[in-house]
Amino acid sequence: KQEVTQIPAALSVPEGENLVLNCSFTDSAIYNLQWFRQDPGKGLTSLLLIQSSQREQTSGRLNASLDKSSGRSTLYIAASQPGDSATYLCAVPETGATNKLIFGTGTLLAVQP
Amino acid sequence: EAGVVQSPRYKIIEKKQPVAFWCNPISGHNTLYWYLQNLGQGPELLIRYENEEAVDDSQLPKDRFSAERLKGVDSTLKIQPAELGDSAVYLCASSLTSGETQYFGPGTRLLVL
Numbered sequence: 403k404q405e406v407t408q409i410p411a412a413l414s415v416p417e418g419e420n421l422v423l424n425c426s427f428t429d430s431a432i433y434n435l436q437w438f439r440q441d442p443g444k445g446l447t448s449l450l451l452i453q454s455s456q457r458e459q460t461s462g463r464l465n466a467s468l469d470k471s472s473g474r475s476t477l478y479i480a481a482s483q484p485g486d487s488a489t490y491l492c493a494v495p496e497t498g499a500t501n502k503l504i505f506g507t508g509t510l511l512a513v514q515p
Numbered sequence: 516e517a518g519v520v521q522s523p524r525y526k527i528i529e530k531k532q533p534v535a536f537w538c539n540p541i542s543g544h545n546t547l548y549w550y551l552q553n554l555g556q557g558p559e560l561l562i563r564y565e566n567e568e569a570v571d572d573s574q575l576p577k578d579r580f581s582a583e584r585l586k587g588v589d590s591t592l593k594i595q596p597a598e599l600g601d602s603a604v605y606l607c608a609s610s611l612t613s614g615e616t617q618y619f620g621p622g623t624r625l626l627v628l
Contacts, residue, residue, distance in 0.1 A: 406557070436616075445519070445606055445619030446558070491557050501546075501613045502571060505557025 408506035425492035519620035533595035540609030
């Protein structure tokens with residue numbers, strides 16, 4: 403059964419700093435991996451989706467990398483801004499069930515102005 | 516284009532009372548998901564619909580929870596009777612087809628007293 407872990411649980415950084423969020427998963431036979439953002443009291447917004455054949459995906463100041471063999475993904479945020487403050491969750495499909503996402507517990511990010 | 520719509524946004528009820536949540540997915544999306552998100556945790560899938568058919572309801576506590584998507588468009592999730600432990604956020608998501616990017620609604624925050 404797939405399990406997803408995110409470290410750290412919470413992170414506070416000053417504005418302008420570059421930062422890395424970590425995600426690890428137990429079963430490396432994944433179909434893809436997604437990073438989501440969740441603002442307080444709101445639903446999830448998909449940020450990046452990395453297919454199993456890819457090593458990384460970029461969108462603006464965000465870069466997500468995937469290392470299937472080690473069961474790890476990182477989300478790199480460049481030049482952080484207060485508007486980046488949110489909870490970031492990663493998710494992978496359940497083993498043998500590509501339609502069922504297994505989420506990590508998230509990293510709560512606070513970017514201080 | 517309108518996103519996933521959920522109502523109500525907040526609900527406070529006493530234990531043993533019934534409660535229902537409504538979701539209208541993005542127009543044209545065939546797949547609809549209901550998730551449960553406890554405080555500080557990632558979402559967990561309760562049920563997935565392909566059009567009007569429930570294709571994965573293994574995580575739905577069927578003794579008290581029920582769901583329907585009669586015309587393959589909007590969906591209702593019901594709890595009867597509610598228990599204290601049901602206090603959580605109930606998220607609805609939809610995707611064009613199964614396995615595609617999921618788009619989430621803002622959720623319904625339930626508090627059972």
